[in-house]
Amino acid sequence: MPRIICVAGARPNFMKVKPVMDALEARGAEVVLVHTGQHYDAAMNDVFFRDLGLRPPDRHLGTGSGTHAEQTARVMTAFEPVVGELAPAAVVVVGDVTSTLACALVAAKAGVPVGHVEAGLRSRDWSMPEEVNRVVTDRLSDLLFAPSPDAVGNLRAEGYHDDQIHLAGNVMIDTLYANLxxxxxxxxxxxxxxxxxxxxxxxxxxxxxxxxxxxxxxxxxxxxxxxxxxxxxxxxxxxxxxxxxxxxxxxxxxxxxxxxxxxxxxxxxxxxxxxxxxxxxxxxxxxxxxxxxxxxxxxxxxxxxxxxxxxxxxxxxxxxxxxxxxxxxDPPLKRSPALWDGHAGARIADALLAHLAAPVRPRPTDARGVLTVALQ
Missing domain, CATH: 3.40.50.2000 (Glycogen Phosphorylase B;)
Incomplete structure (x- = not known):
């Protein structure tokens, strides 16, 4: 079974990566958890790992704080030799923090398939650093795991191929239901x-x-x-x-x-x-x-x-x-979006492993995604 690196850099990532790791390991994949250290407060990190039952990271890059450029550079510099050493079959990144973008960029340059969990989310507010991270990470990714139909619509409108896009559901809700x-x-x-x-x-x-x-x-x-x-x-x-x-x-x-x-x-x-x-x-x-x-x-x-x-x-x-x-x-009525059912991690693991088992296909080369979003 393949070796897959799962990346977490900040506390919101921990809740998103746990269901994916669990599902991959249940299917026999070798999962390497890399914590970039973007959020580095030990006390606040430790309580999240303990609450979630998340095992200690296999690699801790300890990159720490800094400007966006400094953090991106530190994560890339620290992550690149890990990718070179482990030669993973794929790298999974989650969310929209600086570590997400930095690790996706390293993997893409190394020719390693990238899977992005929470792909396709768009605020269209370019003053938000997270929006830049989301758009560029999607552009670098081979597999785009969308949490909701609107995210799928965004990706299709930006020119991504249907075989890249997977409506997986929301991994945050997997973690919520598992711990409620x-x-x-x-x-x-x-x-x-x-x-x-x-x-x-x-x-x-x-x-x-x-x-x-x-x-x-x-x-x-x-x-x-x-x-x-x-x-x-x-x-x-x-x-x-x-x-x-x-x-x-x-x-x-x-x-x-x-x-x-x-x-x-x-x-x-x-x-x-x-x-x-x-x-x-x-x-x-x-x-x-x-x-x-x-x-x-x-x-x-x-x-x-x-x-x-x-x-x-x-x-x-x-x-x-x-x-x-x-x-x-007058509180609103409770409504539940489709596929926010606690099984998003399983759908992501199945799609990723199926992709890795399929014959190698060339990466899409068009740049319509970036051009379309930039004009919105």
């Missing part, structure tokens, strides 16, 4: 003095929201208004903590330490409302049936708007407060 019972048994609510349905949960971490003190002040003001109706719980992301000291915190917002995976799922599941700028939280709240307001001007996960419980509310404080009041009074 344990998460609901967590004592997170008790530890924070919360009751089921008695609070709103908020997360803020995107640079566009927290690096601009004026923008952050406005968002916090909106959260403060929501807190007049019910307590707002805000796990403090390291990026945000520094900014909070600069702008101050309205009353009614309760800061809590960063949560591990199980505790955070527990906090989401029992919240009456979630306000977030996270892509993954948009998906998890949809699966959990919890109303979600996305504090961004665009989303790469529109299926959570049409088939889920998410509302794209933007970043205007007055609009956020008004929409929160409306949703609290």
């Amino acid at each position: 019972e344990r998460a609901l048994a967590s004592d997170a609510l008790h530890r924070h003095g919360l009751t089921d349905g008695g609070y709103a949960l908020a997360t803020l971490h995107r640079p566009a929201n927290v690096d601009d003190t004026g923008m952050l002040s406005g968002l916090l003001r909106a959260l403060g208004e929501v807190a007049r109706r019910l307590t707002v719980v805000l796990p403090v992301h390291p990026r945000t903590a520094v900014r909070l000291e600069q702008v101050g915190l309205p009353g009614g917002i309760r800061l809590v330490p960063p949560a591990g995976y199980l505790d955070f799922i527990a906090l989401q599941a029992s919240a009456r409302l979630v306000l977030t700028d996270s892509g993954g939280v948009q998906e998890e709240t949809t699966a959990l049936g919890v109303p979600c307001l996305t504090l961004r001007d665009s989303t790469e996960r529109p299926i959570t708007l049409t088939d889920g419980t998410n509302v794209l509310v933007g970043r205007d404080p007055d609009r956020i407060v008004a929409t929160a009041a409306r949703v609290l009074a």
Whole structure:
């Protein structure tokens, strides 16, 4: 059976790579887990590995922080000799972080087939580094594992071949369902003095929201208004903590330490409302049936708007407060997108192994994907 490298670089990657690894290993493949170290805080990483039952990485590249260019270069420099040494049959990358792009680029230059999990997601907001990462990673990949029909539509519109595209479903939801019972048994609510349905949960971490003190002040003001109706719980992301000291915190917002995976799922599941700028939280709240307001001007996960419980509310404080009041009074019905069923990892493993077992075919050479997206 083939040797396959699975790459994780940041905490959102851990939840996405675990179902793929499990499914590949269940089918007899040799899986090498490479952790690039893009997120390098040992305490925060360790709790996610423990919560998910994810085995320690086979290789830890320890690349650390830096500018986007510095991180990309460090990951590429560290990953290239690993690919040369292990000679994998394929490299699987997940999501849209810097490590995803860097490792896909190394593998593609080495002539190793690349599989991209969460392919085809598009916000069409080129100010987001993640959007650049998504588009370029897809262009480099041989296999494109899309989580939803809209992602398939994006890939087809950009000129990708049908035999590259696989509607696999959402691996984040695989991990959510596999751990939901344990998460609901967590004592997170008790530890924070919360009751089921008695609070709103908020997360803020995107640079566009927290690096601009004026923008952050406005968002916090909106959260403060929501807190007049019910307590707002805000796990403090390291990026945000520094900014909070600069702008101050309205009353009614309760800061809590960063949560591990199980505790955070527990906090989401029992919240009456979630306000977030996270892509993954948009998906998890949809699966959990919890109303979600996305504090961004665009989303790469529109299926959570049409088939889920998410509302794209933007970043205007007055609009956020008004929409929160409306949703609290009339919550959306729970809806479940197709193939968000806990079996995405299995579909990905089957498609990847079938591809590796098939006769070698030339890589597509057209560049329509990049040209089409660039013009949108």
